[in-house]
Amino acid sequence: MLIKETQAVLHQRMDEVLRPLGLNVAQYACLRALHDSPGITSSELARRAFVSRQSMNVLLQGLVQRGLVERSDQPGPRRELAASLSGPAVALLDEAHGQVAGIVNRMTEKLDGERLVQLRDSLAACRDTLTASEG
Amino acid sequence: MLIKETQAVLHQRMDEVLRPLGLNVAQYACLRALHDSPGITSSELARRAFVSRQSMNVLLQGLVQRGLVERSDQPGPRRELAASLSGPAVALLDEAHGQVAGIVNRMTEKLDGERLVQLRDSLAACRDTLTASEG
DNA sequence: TCCGTCATGTCAATAGTTTGACACATCGTC
DNA sequence: GACGATGTGTCAAACTATTGACATGACGGA
Numbered sequence: 210m211l212i213k214e215t216q217a218v219l220h221q222r223m224d225e226v227l228r229p230l231g232l233n234v235a236q237y238a239c240l241r242a243l244h245d246s247p248g249i250t251s252s253e254l255a256r257r258a259f260v261s262r263q264s265m266n267v268l269l270q271g272l273v274q275r276g277l278v279e280r281s282d283q284p285g286p287r288r289e290l291a292a293s294l295s296g297p298a299v300a301l302l303d304e305a306h307g308q309v310a311g312i313v314n315r316m317t318e319k320l321d322g323e324r325l326v327q328l329r330d331s332l333a334a335c336r337d338t339l340t341a342s343e344g
Numbered sequence: 345m346l347i348k349e350t351q352a353v354l355h356q357r358m359d360e361v362l363r364p365l366g367l368n369v370a371q372y373a374c375l376r377a378l379h380d381s382p383g384i385t386s387s388e389l390a391r392r393a394f395v396s397r398q399s400m401n402v403l404l405q406g407l408v409q410r411g412l413v414e415r416s417d418q419p420g421p422r423r424e425l426a427a428s429l430s431g432p433a434v435a436l437l438d439e440a441h442g443q444v445a446g447i448v449n450r451m452t453e454k455l456d457g458e459r460l461v462q463l464r465d466s467l468a469a470c471r472d473t474l475t476a477s478e479g
Numbered sequence: 480t481c482c483g484t485c486a487t488g489t490c491a492a493t494a495g496t497t498t499g500a501c502a503c504a505t506c507g508t509c
Numbered sequence: 510g511a512c513g514a515t516g517t518g519t520c521a522a523a524c525t526a527t528t529g530a531c532a533t534g535a536c537g538g539a
Contacts, residue, residue, distance in 0.1 A: 215471040216351040217394040259352040328466040334454045336350040
């Protein structure tokens, strides 16, 4: 499938540029989601990354040990532990985001603005249609 | 990322319709590649599926035990063992392909022909650009 | 109020994948 | 013919992720 191939190659390129920063694609996506939605829970993070809660938890523990994320010690209403980015994490995430943006720019350099907008719209339409027809 | 989300949802839907047939997405992709290119080797199969040779080998062994693929007993020039589909496999693959085609049709039902062609072209352009700029 | 449901976090066990390494065989070059 | 490079298959170990299960705490309806 064309979508799968494109995503696989993009994943490889992202992994190549993120490895020197000590991150993999899953960790980058986790930090990015944490930056966009501070105080999010581990389970919600797992849902957005399409992995199980347990995997996201071990990933989070690794990031906590490296001092990149901090989890609140006092649980919330539903026993959840809010997670947030640390100071050095935002700098690292900025660096990683720049690298990834470079990849995306190279990927879409052959497409003009019109085509790029249509690509985004079409992909979003496909995603929404599939998510709606679950079961 | 939009591409990743779309691919993830598509992967989930494919897994849902392939599970009743006793297949997962990796096995379906393997059978499909084997149908398009009969006599292909395990390593080439692994490259196309973006997995390691070892993973593809255990996947192939499972398919061999189920009588879906057959590997030639006499190695070729480079010690390779050609793999080919068995009789029941093509029927199963046809059934699976119909299910997947239904998913894809539902996914792209919101797009007219023009948009669909542009989507394919844009994705192919992105993939080719990324594969060209390896390193 | 009581109980069923849902949601989160965590543990143990299992399955699947990758990494690293080795043996074998061919091709190209000298 | 000899040698290194390349490509394939296979083994063992390590890692990653998933499945299944359990405890805890809050919400909602009878």
